[in-house]
Amino acid sequence: MSTDGQLSELERVLYARQIRLPGVGESGQLKIKGAKVLLIGAGGLGSPAAMYLAAAGVGVMGIADPDKVELSNLHRQIIHGFDTQGLPKTISAAEALAEINPGLKIILHPEGLTAKNALELAERYDVVLDGADNFSTRYMAADACVLAKKPLVHGSVLRSEGQVGVFLPQAGCYRCVYPQMPNGSDVPTCAEGGVMGATCGVIGSWMASEAVAIILGQRTQSRLMVVDVAAGTSRVMQLDVAAECPACGVHPEIHSIEPAKYISGDCALSNHSMTDTPLEVSIEETARLLSSNKPPVLIDVREPKEWEICRIPSAKLIPMGEVAERLSEIPQNVPVLIHCHHGGRSLRVTQFLRSKGYNMVSNVQGGIDAWSLKIDKTVARY
Numbered sequence: 001m002s003t004d005g006q007l008s009e010l011e012r013v014l015y016a017r018q019i020r021l022p023g024v025g026e027s028g029q030l031k032i033k034g035a036k037v038l039l040i041g042a043g044g045l046g047s048p049a050a051m052y053l054a055a056a057g058v059g060v061m062g063i064a065d066p067d068k069v070e071l072s073n074l075h076r077q078i079i080h081g082f083d084t085q086g087l088p089k090t091i092s093a094a095e096a097l098a099e100i101n102p103g104l105k106i107i108l109h110p111e112g113l114t115a116k117n118a119l120e121l122a123e124r125y126d127v128v129l130d131g132a133d134n135f136s137t138r139y140m141a142a143d144a145c146v147l148a149k150k151p152l153v154h155g156s157v158l159r160s161e162g163q164v165g166v167f168l169p170q171a172g173c174y175r176c177v178y179p180q181m182p183n184g185s186d187v188p189t190c191a192e193g194g195v196m197g198a199t200c201g202v203i204g205s206w207m208a209s210e211a212v213a214i215i216l217g218q219r220t221q222s223r224l225m226v227v228d229v230a231a232g233t234s235r236v237m238q239l240d241v242a243a244e245c246p247a248c249g250v251h252p253e254i255h256s257i258e259p260a261k262y263i264s265g266d267c268a269l270s271n272h273s274m275t276d277t278p279l280e281v282s283i284e285e286t287a288r289l290l291s292s293n294k295p296p297v298l299i300d301v302r303e304p305k306e307w308e309i310c311r312i313p314s315a316k317l318i319p320m321g322e323v324a325e326r327l328s329e330i331p332q333n334v335p336v337l338i339h340c341h342h343g344g345r346s347l348r349v350t351q352f353l354r355s356k357g358y359n360m361v362s363n364v365q366g367g368i369d370a371w372s373l374k375i376d377k378t379v380a381r382y
């Protein structure tokens, strides 16, 4: 294939349906061809992400993964197959990608992402995709991208939920939402986890789509998308730099990738998919948690006049505008749920609290209105 800034006849046919899209055209296809992407993790998310990026015509792809293909990977890691069991995932993935797009240049990093190579790798590529299955790698990738000023597309999945983060340089990073790396005891255990392969497909494909959008210059803001495949719902949260962020805030504390800072708990170091406290919980899950033996703290961030109309019995009122000055009333190391009327204001407060180190805070989807509709019809609607 040509490399001289023009598309070959073959490429014009191969990418015809893509070139036809508004915002792509031949110039967009050339940008895709000129792009160098780094894929961290050739697993459940990395498989579809890599395959779609290869098919889209990305020019160079680095693959960083230290693992070998195992039988238990195959239900979700569709880039690998029965015949590549036991091979390094980098090699297995490269073989599959060469079939999809012989024009793709593949660079293998079989040592995976490490504290030693993270910054160098982030600097070497244009866009980084992180589909890692452990917190050490996830935070290392996030910090390396902030330091190297490179865009990061993050993906993670747990059970039927997944999230895709687009973190552009100096526009809000992963740590703006999840400031501190949780230790092993704070995260769901490996045995509790588990995931459907198709859910990985949704999130991995979405990551590829966001990476292409970044390459085409179509993304100007950092954002986090949260998807619940089982419920059929998705939410988008626009992000800004959190002033307190340890990586990109006003007084950043992270100036290099120091290995000691990325040691996580036993569980998070193993090869299972997981995520930390969910950013959002459904109204049904909220009801279940509140009626459990150890109910979470429930905080209502609506205005007092709304509180007068209706309230959830166990909730404590802290209007959104007062949250910053009443932080001492919100416990830090226990599960906390935040709700408002429909879930919008409380999502902002959840993001704010997470930026302050409250890692166990979740937003209640749909707010008290969903509570009135689905859980307790005696709670007035307005």
Ligand SMILES: [Zn+2]
Binding pocket: 172, 173, 174, 175, 176, 177, 241, 242, 245, 246, 247, 248, 249
């Ligand atoms: Zn940040």
